Amino acid sequence: MQENTPPEGHGQVLWTPGPEQLQSSRLVKYQQWLSTKKGVHTQDYDELWRWSIEDVPGFWQSIWDFFEVQADGEREPAMVGEQMPGIQWFPNARLNFAEHVFRNATSGHPVMLARREGAPLREISWEELERTTAALAAQLRSWGVQPGDRVASYMPNLPETVIAFLACASVGAIWSSCAPDMGATVVLDRLRQIKPKVLFATDSYSYNGKNHDRSVVVNELLSGLPSVQRVVQVSGPLDGSRPLPWRDRHDWQGCVSQSAAPRYERLPFSHPLWILYSSGTTGLPKAIVHSHGGIVLTHLKSMALQNDLRPGDRLMFLGSTGWAVWNLQVGALLSGASIVLYDGNPAWPTGDALWRFMDEQDVTQLGCGAAYLINCMKDGVRPRDFARLAKLRTILSTGSPLSMDAYHWVYDAVKPDVWLASISGGTDIAACFVACAPTLPVHAGEIQCRELGVAAYAYNDAGESVVNEVGELVITKPMPSMPIYFWNDPDNKRYLESYFETYPGVWRQGDWIRFTEHGSAVIYGRSDSTINRFGIRMGTAEIYRVVEEMPEVRDSLVIDLEFLGRPSFMPLFVVLRPGAVLDEALQERIKHQISSKASARHVPNEVVQVTEIPRTLSGKKMEVPVRKLLLGSSPDKAASPDSMQNPGSLDFFVQYAKALKVKELST
Numbered sequence: 001m002q003e004n005t006p007p008e009g010h011g012q013v014l015w016t017p018g019p020e021q022l023q024s025s026r027l028v029k030y031q032q033w034l035s036t037k038k039g040v041h042t043q044d045y046d047e048l049w050r051w052s053i054e055d056v057p058g059f060w061q062s063i064w065d066f067f068e069v070q071a072d073g074e075r076e077p078a079m080v081g082e083q084m085p086g087i088q089w090f091p092n093a094r095l096n097f098a099e100h101v102f103r104n105a106t107s108g109h110p111v112m113l114a115r116r117e118g119a120p121l122r123e124i125s126w127e128e129l130e131r132t133t134a135a136l137a138a139q140l141r142s143w144g145v146q147p148g149d150r151v152a153s154y155m156p157n158l159p160e161t162v163i164a165f166l167a168c169a170s171v172g173a174i175w176s177s178c179a180p181d182m183g184a185t186v187v188l189d190r191l192r193q194i195k196p197k198v199l200f201a202t203d204s205y206s207y208n209g210k211n212h213d214r215s216v217v218v219n220e221l222l223s224g225l226p227s228v229q230r231v232v233q234v235s236g237p238l239d240g241s242r243p244l245p246w247r248d249r250h251d252w253q254g255c256v257s258q259s260a261a262p263r264y265e266r267l268p269f270s271h272p273l274w275i276l277y278s279s280g281t282t283g284l285p286k287a288i289v290h291s292h293g294g295i296v297l298t299h300l301k302s303m304a305l306q307n308d309l310r311p312g313d314r315l316m317f318l319g320s321t322g323w324a325v326w327n328l329q330v331g332a333l334l335s336g337a338s339i340v341l342y343d344g345n346p347a348w349p350t351g352d353a354l355w356r357f358m359d360e361q362d363v364t365q366l367g368c369g370a371a372y373l374i375n376c377m378k379d380g381v382r383p384r385d386f387a388r389l390a391k392l393r394t395i396l397s398t399g400s401p402l403s404m405d406a407y408h409w410v411y412d413a414v415k416p417d418v419w420l421a422s423i424s425g426g427t428d429i430a431a432c433f434v435a436c437a438p439t440l441p442v443h444a445g446e447i448q449c450r451e452l453g454v455a456a457y458a459y460n461d462a463g464e465s466v467v468n469e470v471g472e473l474v475i476t477k478p479m480p481s482m483p484i485y486f487w488n489d490p491d492n493k494r495y496l497e498s499y500f501e502t503y504p505g506v507w508r509q510g511d512w513i514r515f516t517e518h519g520s521a522v523i524y525g526r527s528d529s530t531i532n533r534f535g536i537r538m539g540t541a542e543i544y545r546v547v548e549e550m551p552e553v554r555d556s557l558v559i560d561l562e563f564l565g566r567p568s569f570m571p572l573f574v575v576l577r578p579g580a581v582l583d584e585a586l587q588e589r590i591k592h593q594i595s596s597k598a599s600a601r602h603v604p605n606e607v608v609q610v611t612e613i614p615r616t617l618s619g620k621k622m623e624v625p626v627r628k629l630l631l632g633s634s635p636d637k638a639a640s641p642d643s644m645q646n647p648g649s650l651d652f653f654v655q656y657a658k659a660l661k662v663k664e665l666s667t
Contacts, residue, residue, distance in 0.1 A: 010404060010443075010444060010445040010446070011443045011444060011445065011446060011516070012443065012444040013441045013442070013443055013444075014407060014408070014411055014420070014441075014442045014443070014444050015411070015417070015418070015419060015420065015441060015442040016441045016442075017419070017438055017439060017440075017441075021419075021438060022438070022439055025308050025438040025439060026304045026305055026308055026309075026310060026438075027045075027305045027306070027308065027437060027438055027439055028438075028439065030066055030305055031048060033066055034048075034062060034066075037065070038058075038062055040058075040062075044439075045437050045439050045440055045449060045519075046449075046518075046519050048452065049449065049450055049452055049519070052452040052453045053453065053454070053455040053477050056079060056453065056477050056478065057077065057078040057079040058078075059452065059453050060078050060079065060089070060297060060453065060480060061075070061076070061078040063297050063300060063301050063453075064078070064090075064297065067300045067304070069095065069100070069296065069297070069300075070095065070099065070100065070103070071090075071093040071094055071095040071266065071269075072093070072094040072095075072266045073092045073093045073094050074092040074093065075090060075092075075093055076092070077090075077091070077092075078090055079478070081478075083505055084477075084478045084482070084500065084505060084506070084507060085478075085482070085492065085495060085496070085499075085500065087478040087482075088270070089269055089270065089291075089293060089294060089480045090269040090293055091268075091269065091270075093268075093269050093293065094266040094267055094268055094269070095266055095267070095269065095292060095293055095296065096169065096170065096172075096264040096265055096266050096267060096292060097169045097273055097292045097295060097296055097334075098133065098166045098167075098169040098170040098264055099170075099264035099266070100296050100334055101166060101333045101334060102126075102130055102133075102262065102264075104126075104311065104333065104334070104335075104336040105126040105127070105129075105130060106126055106311075106336075107125070107126070107127070108312070109312050109338055110123045110124055110125055110126070110338055111124055111125065111126045111129050111333065111338055111339070112124040112129065112159050112162065112338060112339055112340070112341060113314070113338065113339075113340045113341070113361055114158060114159050114340070114341040114342075114343070115340075115341070115342055115343070115344075115357060116156070116158065116206060116237070116343040116344060117206035117207065117208075117209065117237075117343065117344030117345070117348060118206055118209075118237060119206075119237070121361075122159060124159050129159075129162075129163065129166075130262055131259075132163050132256045133163050133166045133167050133170060133262070134167075134170070134260045134261060134262040134263065135255070135256045135257065135258050135259065135260050136163060136164065136167035136255055136256050137167040137168075137170040137171050137260070137262075137263065138258060138260035138263075139167075139255045139256075139258070140167060140168070140171050140173065140198065141171060143197075143198065143229070143230055144197075144229075145168075145171055145173050145197060145198060146171070146172070146173070147171065147172030147173065147265055147267060147271065148172065148173070148174065148271075148272070149173045149174065149197045149198075150173065150174045150176060150194045150195060150196040150197060150275070151164070151168045151173045151174065151175055151176070151196055151197065151198045151199075151200070152176045152177070152178070152191050152194070152196035152198070152199050152200070152225075152228075153165070153175070153176070153177040153178070153199070153200045153201075153321065154178055154179075154180055154187065154199065154200070154201040154202065154214070154217075154218065154221065155177070155180065155200055155201065155202050155234060155321055156179070156180055156202060156205045156236070156320075156321065156343045157319075157320065157321055157326065157341050157342065157343040158202075158234070158341065158343060159341065160200075160234045160252060161177070161200070161321055162330055162339075162341070163256070164200045164232070165177075165274075165330060166330075169273060169292070170262070170263065170264050170265065171265060172265040172267050172271060173197075173198075174194075174272045174273070174274060174275060174289075175273065175274040175275070176190070176191065176194055176196065176274060176275040176276075176287075177274075177321045177322060177326065178190060178191065178321070178322050179320035179321045179322035179323070180202055180205045180212070180214050180217075180321075181205070181207065181212070181320065181599065181600055181601070182322055182598075182599060183217070183546070183596055183597040183598055183599070184217050184220040184221055184224070184597070185542075185545060185546060185597050185598065186542055186597070186598055186599065187217075187221055188220075188221065188224045188225070189284055189285060189542070189545075190277050190285055190287070191221070191225055192224060192225065193284065193287045193487055193488055194275055194287055194487050194488075195225075195227035196225065196227060196228055197227060197228065197229055197230070198228065198229065198230045198231075198232065199218075199221070199222070199225065199228045199230070199231050199232070200231075200232045200234060201214070201218045201221070201231055201232070201233060201234065201246070202214060202233075202234045202235070202236045203215050203218070203233060203234075203235065203236050203238060203244055204236030204237055204238035205236050205237070205343070206236070206237045206343070206344055207344055207345055207348075208344070208345040208348050209345075209348050209349060211236070211237045211238050213238055214236070215244050215246075218231070218244075218246055219245075219246065222246060222247050228247070228248070229248060230248050230250060231246045231247060231248055231249045231250065232249075232250050232251075232252055232255055233246065233249055233250070233251055233252060234252045235252070267292055268293075269291060269292065269293030269294070270291045270292075270293065270294075270484050271291060271292050271293075272289045272290070272291060272292075272484065273290055273291055273292045273294075273295050274289075274290055274295075274327065274430075275287050275288065275289050275290075275487055276288045276290065276324055276327065276427045276430060277322075277427070278427060278428075278498075285542075286486050286489075286494055286498060287486055287487035287488065287489075288427060288428060288483045288486060289483055289484050289485055289486065289487055290429075290430050290481060290483060290484065291480070291481075291484050293480065294479075294480035294481040294482070294484070295327075295331065295430060295481055296334065297480050297481075298429070298430070298431045298479070298480060298481035299328065299331030299332075299334050299335075299430075299431065300334050300335065301451070301452060301453065302328075302331075302431050302432060302435070302451065303328075303331055303332050303334065303335045303337070304334075304335045305437075305452065306432070306435050306436055306437055306451055306452070307365065307394065307396065307421070307435075307436065308393075308394070308438040309332055309335045309337045309365060310335070310336070310337065311335070311336030311337065312336070312337070312338070313335075313337040313338070313364040313365060313393075314337065314338045314339075314340050314361065314362060314363050314364050314365070314391070315329065315332045315337050315338070315339050315340065315363075315364070315365040315367065316339070316340035316341075316342055316358065316361075316363050316365070316366055316367065317329040317332075317339075317366075317367030317368070317396070318342060318346055318354075318366075318367065318368040318369065318372060319367075319368075319369070323427075324425075324426070324427040324430050325367060325398065325399075327430050328367075328430065328431065329341075329367070331430075337365075340358075340361055340363055342354065342357070346368075346372060347375070347376075347379075351376060351379045351381045352381055352383070352386060352387075355381070355383035355386070355387050355389070355414075356386065356387055358387070358389065358392060359387035359388060359389050359390075362390070362391040363391065363392060364391050364392060364393050364394065365392075365393060365394040365395075365396065366392065366394070366395045366396065367395075367396040367397075367398065368395070368396070368397060368398075369397070369398060369399035369400065370397045370398065370399055370400045370401060370402040370403075370406065370422075371399065371400060371568065373395075373397055373402065373406050373409070373410065374402075374403060374406050376409075376413075377405065377406055377409040377413070381413070382413040383413060383414050383415075384413060384414060384415060385413075389414070389415050389418075392414075392415060392418060393418065393419060394418065394419045394420075394421055395410060395414070395418055395419070395420050395421065396421050396422075396423055396436070397420065397421070397422045397423070398422070398423045398424060398425070398432075399532065400532050401422075401522070401523050401524065402422050402445075404444055404445045407420060407442075407444045407445060408444065419436070419438065419442065420442055421435065421436030421442070421448065422436070422446070422447045422448075423435040423436055423447065424447060424511070424521075424523045426509060428482075428483065428498075428499070428509070429479065429481045429482055429483075430481055431451075431481050432451055432454075433450065433451065433454050433456050433473065433475065433509065434447045434449065434450050434451065434454075434456060434473075434513070434521040434523070435447065435448070435449065435450075435451050436448045436449065437449050443520055445522060446516065446520040446521065446522055447520060447521040447522065447523065448520055449519050449520060449521075450519065450521070453477075453479055454475060454479060455475055455476045455477035456473060456474070456475055456513075456515075456521075457471075457473075457474055457475075457476060457515070458470065458471030458472065458473065458474075458513050458514060458515050459471045459472045459474045459503065459506075459508075460472075463503055466515075467515050467516070467517060468514065468515070468516060468517065469514060470512050470513070470514045470524055471512070471513065471514070472502070472508055472509075472510075472511075472512070472513075472527060473508075473509040473510075473511040473512070473513040473523075474503060474506050474507060474508050474509065475506070475507035475509065476506050476507075482507070483495065486498075510527050510528045511523055511524075511527060512524035512527050527624075528624065531543070531558065531560040531570070531602060532560060533560060533568065533570060533601055533602050538598070538599055538601075538602050540557075540558050540621075540623060542598050542599075543556070543558045543572070543594060543598055543602060544556055544558070545598070546593050546594055546597040546598045547572070547574070547590060547593060547594065549593075550589070550590065550593060551577070552576055552577055552580040552586060553574050553575070553576060553577070553590070554574075554575045554576060554577050555574070555575035555612075555613045556572060556573060556574045556575070556613070557572070557573040557610075557613045557614075557621055557623065557626065558570065558571070558572045558573070558604060558623075559571055559573075559623065559626055559627050559630055560627070561627070561630055561631065569605050570602070570604050570605050571604055571605060571606050571607075571608055571630075571656075572590070572604035572606070572607045572608070573607075573608050573609075573610045573613065574590070574607060574608070574609055574610070575609075575610060575611065575612065575613060576609060582607065582609040587607045590607050591603045591604065591607070608656070610649075610652050611649070611652070612646050612648075612649035613649065614626060614639070614644060614646065614649045614650055614653070615644065615645045615646060615649075616644060616645065622639060622644070625638045625639035625650075626638075626650075626653050629650070629653050629654060629657050630653065630656065630657045630660060632657070632661070635650060635654050638650075
């Protein structure tokens, strides 16, 4: 288990909610309702949290009742079963995610505002959203799309992407999304598993002031996806009006031009809503399936109670359509808030661009990767010097640990009275485990609390719950947004291995975490080898797959060193074939290979030649031990030579770690 010494200033109170914020918060209103309607009296957040995990069915029933969930059938029982996995939630109820979104329709404020690099602002009314969603859903039905069919997206963060998702949800089709900056190999590794019937695809997108043509990539995808019967083309910044030679191509405008009445299929609570993907650390990414009902309840709870998102608020969450925060952003529509879509580089054309845009559009909540805030800090950006940010109430930071100096930078350079809420969850549940509450103070370097209904603890090596010690993040009670299953996973084999192999009956998330006496938490990064580069997760297997297909590369190892506020640094170690030379030209080709075929966000900082990659006796690459070495662990604590095929291979990494330490001290 990792040792931890909190840095100086850790735990300092930086923000406390005022009386007005407390009384107007939706969490306080929920507590008052619980007391009046359910006879559940709680004095503070900790007491409320304890009740929520001690009476799990009662808590989730209260969420159903408080938000007046609409459904056919009976709302009881809330939960059948006790042992994870295999819990049945609300087995007698039928509902629809999209129907719950449109319950909030109003003419009082727009539902979406959207900005794309180099394009004017778009404002989408609730009326337009409902009209286009109904039209597209009718088009899908006319193509024979039925509940349970898969519909995939290769689209940027645009209103059309949200509309396509809501149309799928209306029909009962299962949504799956990949971002257009992902290469064909990575996308096919995901979509081949689920065999989509329809593909929504853009011909191009903009990032950092450049337009990127994706028409060739879409052709590659179609070649590898014979299941696709229809392709809907959505125009990007390039000449998207020209018809492209894609198989079974349809134009977006033609698909939403007809008139149709809104129609929402009420489906079993456990009916699949979408498929998200793990990072693919060991082999193919896991295709994670979540339910309509589980996401409706969890996102109502998280967005309204934990994040205090209110009707008429404007939430902007930076993230690609291949990251689960996009799904969380769409879930904000359940709370009656508007969402602000931002597609492109938030620091383009200048580092102040996003902050000025937020000021202009009266954004009330910003969600972003911690890396964005850290980069703004390092670039010397001071938003309060050029923007009032009068409506900005909350900043949600996620994706990786937020450094201590970034906490202080927010209160010094952004807004002194903003609620800085560090949150941490997972694609696994499309939500958060530890997050925020509007009734609690913000402590420097800490996440405020466990979410309601989340029985989160830190386990030591003996499987015991510990406080003020770093341990494995575990969940001991079921939650409705846990995956209903993995796609193509006979007998739940991968599901059980992923979460329940270490502690039977207890969910292990794969994060290092420490809980304090007052219930706050500190995340110390992944306990496995997932790359969390700038807040965007990707598995090492996806890097290896494209690097090792190069003829010069025999073997490789990639290590992500973003940890506890350190500058992000990711080296790639390669074993070359005899006679090959790691000159500048080969280094650039390796980086281009990763950028073009895997992800432009995961290009290594440096490529280093080694003679051997450390491997276990069973032949697995020793990513976690090497990462521990490079982060300062002693060799005897990082790995046991007896468990290795080639213990001498660690000698190079011991020396490399020393060189990194010298470089760090010199800077």
